[in-house]
Amino acid sequence: MRSLLYLIAVILIIGWAVGLFVYNVGSLIHILLVIAIIALILGVIRRA
Numbered sequence: 856m857r858s859l860l861y862l863i864a865v866i867l868i869i870g871w872a873v874g875l876f877v878y879n880v881g882s883l884i885h886i887l888l889v890i891a892i893i894a895l896i897l898g899v900i901r902r903a
Contacts, residue, residue, distance in 0.1 A: 860894050860895075860898045860901075861898055863891075864892075864895045865891075867890055867891035867894070868887075868888065870887050871887045871888040874887070
């Protein structure tokens with residue numbers, strides 16, 4: 856489960872980076888980043 860959480864977080868971060876530099880979609884890109892950060896934090900909390 857933990858590796859799946861990291862995979863989702865990495866995909867969301869890549870999506871955020873692509874969206875930030877290629878497209879100007881607005882707040883959707885930042886929502887993806889926040890979701891990715893939350894997923895990473897949850898992974899660290901569950902591992903501890």
